[in-house]
Amino acid sequence: MSTPAAPDPRLSGPGTDHPAPDVAEPAPPSDVPPDSPEAAPVVPGAPVVKQTERPHPLTPFIRGWLVLVAIAVTWSRELVPDGSGDGFDASDLAILVPLAGAVVLLAGVVGFLSWYFTRFVIDADELRLETGAVFKSSKRVSFERLQSVDIIQPFAARIFGLAELRIEVGAGDSTLRLRYLSRAKASQLREYLLARAQGRRSRPDDPDLALPASAFTDRSAADRALVTVSPQRLVLSFLASTEWLVTAGITLAVLIVTGVFDVTAYALPGLIPLVVGTVSVVGRRVFAMFNFTLSESPRGLRVTRGLTNLTSQSVPVDRIQGVRTAQPLLWRPFGWYRVDVDIVGYASSDGQNNESAATSVLLPVATRAEVDLALDRVLPGVRLDAVEMRPSPRRARWVAWFDFWTLRHGWDARVLVTEHGWLTRVQDVLPHAKTQSVRIEQGPLQRRLRLADVHCDTPRGPVNVVAQQLDVAVARELAMSQLDRAREARVADREALARAATIPDERFGEDEVLAQFGTSRDRLLGAGSESEVFALDEHRVLRLYRGRHEAPQQTAGQLQALYRHWSGVDIGLEVPLTLQTGELAGRTWAVDRRFSGRTLSGWLAEAGPAERRPALLSLLDAAVAVSRLPSPVPGWARLVGTDAPQAYGSLPELANAMLAGPVARSRPHLQADLPDVAAVWDRLQADLAARRVTPTLVHGDICPPNAFVSLGPAGPVVTGLGDFSPHTVHGDPVADLVGATAFLELEGYDGAAEDAAWLTDVAVQRYGASPVADGDLRRWLGVYRRFYGFYFSDSAGFDPGLYAWCLRQLRS
Amino acid sequence: MDDLFAPPAYAWQRLSPAYRSLRRLTTALVAPILFSIPALVLGLVFELWWVSLSLWAVAALIVGLRWSLIERTWRSWGYVEREDDLYITHGVVFRSLVAVPYGRMQLVEVASGPLERAFGLATVSLKTASPETNATIPGLPPEEAARLRDRLTELGEAHASGL
Numbered sequence A: 001m002s003t004p005a006a007p008d009p010r011l012s013g014p015g016t017d018h019p020a021p022d023v024a025e026p027a028p029p030s031d032v033p034p035d036s037p038e039a040a041p042v043v044p045g046a047p048v049v050k051q052t053e054r055p056h057p058l059t060p061f062i063r064g065w066l067v068l069v070a071i072a073v074t075w076s077r078e079l080v081p082d083g084s085g086d087g088f089d090a091s092d093l094a095i096l097v098p099l100a101g102a103v104v105l106l107a108g109v110v111g112f113l114s115w116y117f118t119r120f121v122i123d124a125d126e127l128r129l130e131t132g133a134v135f136k137s138s139k140r141v142s143f144e145r146l147q148s149v150d151i152i153q154p155f156a157a158r159i160f161g162l163a164e165l166r167i168e169v170g171a172g173d174s175t176l177r178l179r180y181l182s183r184a185k186a187s188q189l190r191e192y193l194l195a196r197a198q199g200r201r202s203r204p205d206d207p208d209l210a211l212p213a214s215a216f217t218d219r220s221a222a223d224r225a226l227v228t229v230s231p232q233r234l235v236l237s238f239l240a241s242t243e244w245l246v247t248a249g250i251t252l253a254v255l256i257v258t259g260v261f262d263v264t265a266y267a268l269p270g271l272i273p274l275v276v277g278t279v280s281v282v283g284r285r286v287f288a289m290f291n292f293t294l295s296e297s298p299r300g301l302r303v304t305r306g307l308t309n310l311t312s313q314s315v316p317v318d319r320i321q322g323v324r325t326a327q328p329l330l331w332r333p334f335g336w337y338r339v340d341v342d343i344v345g346y347a348s349s350d351g352q353n354n355e356s357a358a359t360s361v362l363l364p365v366a367t368r369a370e371v372d373l374a375l376d377r378v379l380p381g382v383r384l385d386a387v388e389m390r391p392s393p394r395r396a397r398w399v400a401w402f403d404f405w406t407l408r409h410g411w412d413a414r415v416l417v418t419e420h421g422w423l424t425r426v427q428d429v430l431p432h433a434k435t436q437s438v439r440i441e442q443g444p445l446q447r448r449l450r451l452a453d454v455h456c457d458t459p460r461g462p463v464n465v466v467a468q469q470l471d472v473a474v475a476r477e478l479a480m481s482q483l484d485r486a487r488e489a490r491v492a493d494r495e496a497l498a499r500a501a502t503i504p505d506e507r508f509g510e511d512e513v514l515a516q517f518g519t520s521r522d523r524l525l526g527a528g529s530e531s532e533v534f535a536l537d538e539h540r541v542l543r544l545y546r547g548r549h550e551a552p553q554q555t556a557g558q559l560q561a562l563y564r565h566w567s568g569v570d571i572g573l574e575v576p577l578t579l580q581t582g583e584l585a586g587r588t589w590a591v592d593r594r595f596s597g598r599t600l601s602g603w604l605a606e607a608g609p610a611e612r613r614p615a616l617l618s619l620l621d622a623a624v625a626v627s628r629l630p631s632p633v634p635g636w637a638r639l640v641g642t643d644a645p646q647a648y649g650s651l652p653e654l655a656n657a658m659l660a661g662p663v664a665r666s667r668p669h670l671q672a673d674l675p676d677v678a679a680v681w682d683r684l685q686a687d688l689a690a691r692r693v694t695p696t697l698v699h700g701d702i703c704p705p706n707a708f709v710s711l712g713p714a715g716p717v718v719t720g721l722g723d724f725s726p727h728t729v730h731g732d733p734v735a736d737l738v739g740a741t742a743f744l745e746l747e748g749y750d751g752a753a754e755d756a757a758w759l760t761d762v763a764v765q766r767y768g769a770s771p772v773a774d775g776d777l778r779r780w781l782g783v784y785r786r787f788y789g790f791y792f793s794d795s796a797g798f799d800p801g802l803y804a805w806c807l808r809q810l811r812s
Numbered sequence B: 001m002d003d004l005f006a007p008p009a010y011a012w013q014r015l016s017p018a019y020r021s022l023r024r025l026t027t028a029l030v031a032p033i034l035f036s037i038p039a040l041v042l043g044l045v046f047e048l049w050w051v052s053l054s055l056w057a058v059a060a061l062i063v064g065l066r067w068s069l070i071e072r073t074w075r076s077w078g079y080v081e082r083e084d085d086l087y088i089t090h091g092v093v094f095r096s097l098v099a100v101p102y103g104r105m106q107l108v109e110v111a112s113g114p115l116e117r118a119f120g121l122a123t124v125s126l127k128t129a130s131p132e133t134n135a136t137i138p139g140l141p142p143e144e145a146a147r148l149r150d151r152l153t154e155l156g157e158a159h160a161s162g163l
Helices: A059-079 A090-116 A155-159 A183-197 A231-239 A242-260 A264-287 A329-334 A368-378 A394-398 A444-448 A472-506 A510-516 A552-566 A600-606 A609-626 A651-673 A677-690 A734-746 A752-767 A777-791 A800-811 B017-046 B049-076 B114-118 B142-159
Strands: A119-122 A127-131 A137-141 A148-153 A162-168 A176-182 A224-228 A293-297 A300-305 A310-315 A320-328 A336-343 A361-367 A408-411 A415-420 A424-431 A437-442 A451-457 A465-471 A524-527 A531-535 A540-545 A578-584 A587-593 A636-638 A646-648 A696-698 A707-712 A715-721 A729-731 B078-081 B085-090 B095-101 B107-111 B122-127 B135-140
Touching: A059 A090, A059 A155, A059 A176, A119 A183, A127 A176, A148 A155, A148 A183, A155 A162, A162 A183, A176 A183, A224 A368, A231 A264, A231 A329, A231 A361, A242 A264, A242 A329, A300 A368, A320 A329, A320 A368, A329 A336, A336 A368, A361 A368, A408 A472, A415 A465, A424 A465, A437 A472, A444 A451, A451 A472, A465 A472, A472 B095, A510 A540, A510 A578, A510 A587, A540 A552, A552 A578, A552 A587, A600 A609, A600 A707, A609 A707, A609 A715, A609 A734, A609 A752, A636 A651, A646 A651, A651 A677, A651 A729, A651 A777, A651 A800, A677 A777, A734 A752, A734 A777, A734 A800, A752 A777, A777 A800, B017 B049, B017 B114, B017 B135, B049 B085, B078 B142, B085 B135, B107 B142, B122 B142, B135 B142
Parallel strands: none
Antiparallel strands: A119 A127, A127 A137, A148 A162, A148 A310, A162 A176, A224 A293, A293 A300, A300 A310, A320 A336, A320 A424, A336 A361, A408 A415, A415 A424, A437 A451, A437 B095, A451 A465, A524 A531, A531 A540, A540 A587, A578 A587, A636 A646, A636 A729, A696 A729, A707 A715, B078 B085, B085 B095, B107 B122, B122 B135
């Protein structure tokens, strides 16, 4: 055959940034191995030519071998005497053997060419597969569209330690198959692709991905077996399955009947397909499911199975479209169930799983406890036994006379459940978000009985969610409410996805900035909602503002000015000093003076109860000391933020300006969790209007993570206060007293709540008579607890613990 | 039409009256032509004209039955675009109502065969990941079909969510 020599740009396909591989490498492959570094010369300025790889060189032999096996199988079928009388003699062999040899040789040549022209790229940017000698095709797949990645080892490939990587791409697309790779390579690529499919940044050469896999179980070291099906149980369950009993029963009946009439020889041709059918059922149900193990890996669930052909399949939990649990009649005494799932691309209906292909079987046979364990992984948090099931009306017996008493349906916040069947009890579960469309169907007989079916459509697969024979009003209500539930679930899913997608963006450009400053992630000192802090040297730290921060440059500039304003003032406490700010790779950074000591939060977690209270007293002192810092603006004012410095006429004006943003964001949560939120809000407004106090500088977020503790002459004391931020204002000093006391409740150590109560008492004793107290310090501490309850109430999404604290403040 | 198949708080959009004419034409042609072939063969070759006659009688019966249902079938079709989903209903004997959320549409197709074009009609069909979703609206004027396609594609993109 002729080699395609002319470069044809159409063949490269859109989006490929390099010419067809045979053009890229004019030299024969014997001179330049495909994966040698010379294959990808790096010329500065030139477009990067990607290094492509070929599958393992043994591939053609294995494919030739498979053809040989296929021939042998067909041939051996011919050898079976079929009663037609024409015998088999040696002269046939003289023709058949060379013929078979020629076919095998041809298959080998085709296999070689197909191997030679198959190339793939799996790297940080793309997954691309190029195939075909004459008709070239180039498939490029975005990582987000990957549905699942499986490793399949036919017997021949298994002998040579090779494996096929099978990549499901999603609805309407064919499967990508990489035949054959070495086991280690296949396993590493799978881990990488699965990591990318889940939206994680990773690199193919990430050492984490190279998990050693055992040759017999294909379980990586990090996998944990959830359910293992023993061979005895598999065989016994097979013998008790309806499928087997029917086929075996018919075969037996035919044998007996023909035996009685002594005509077995004539019936043989008819029996052979029956036996072949029976054997293939055994193959599907027993050999293919042999050694079935469902395990949990760091990248999701995994199924490994097979006696001769080994299959290792990933089960992408978030792509499961539905779950079906079935129990044939004879499995009931054993308490066994079979579990199937719908996954797009595994287009096998009703268990037509051949031996090596990917399967929809999650558990071929399992006890109730094992089923519950698996369902807990597949549908976390869903309690199927708690779903209230509603039966179909009795008049359904006129239409569904064979199973009307088994028809049930029900739903909860997460899933819709339907049940039917008596010979085989079937339960179908559909997560609301996976509903494709909803149908109401009604036939003429149903119409007279005022019954209807509600179908919730799912992609092709074993799961079939139909609520059968409902009363028309119930059917209508179910269909409409299911549409609402599906919409809400989709919105929730989309929001969750959007939140997950912002996480990699957070890290955008970070490596570059850290490298520029000669530091790394290992030297992370602390992280807050606004920035992360990395150590530079003994005296300096790098503060990297988060990518989602609204106006990081402005904030950094305002803080730098504020710190400079305080640089000549000694309040007996270290305050921050910004040495330099700037922007690099789209991220705002600041170099700050490093505090001595360590954060109070970290120290509290380790300190003994006796040491803690003296240190906490010094935190109270620090909170008071901060109020002595000079403000650049007189009167009530915000000092840091988009419009800062911004002056306000009164305390309520300042407080409401601070609360406006958070409360606007948290309003739906608060209204749901706190029915009398309006009354709490009005009370806070009245309290703030009654407050008489002179404004001082307020840190706004004095909490143990922002305080630094060092060893003083009398034990550990708070020596520094960092992280001034948009919370910093010229306002009511009692706010910082609340910060120093009430925020202790958010610390995780034992006795934090008692310490907070004790410190509050100390504060009341010490400052109860000062002008700040305005007559009743306890009252104002309570008012500012509620203020912070509103101020931090938009934390429901990212810090449920803080949100719960806020609710407690607002309820008291 | 009873409450079971009504859309919530909206009125159905109906098919073009030309669809009725198209159905009348196909009804009048298809069964007689299909039955005439064996009838003529039997009559001309085998001289079994009485069989041919009974075949034609059956054809006439089918045409009559279908003809009587055309008006009701045409009237049974309806669709409505809501904020989040498209509702389609049809069927006289076997009735169905399908609701397809815009976020689940994978493909919107407009097709128009030669006969449909002659009547100024087009068919819009929606595809989701499920092969069971049977959402096809026949007999729309081409401009309405194009508008529906563009509108649905736009809504589909706005509501799109992963599988």
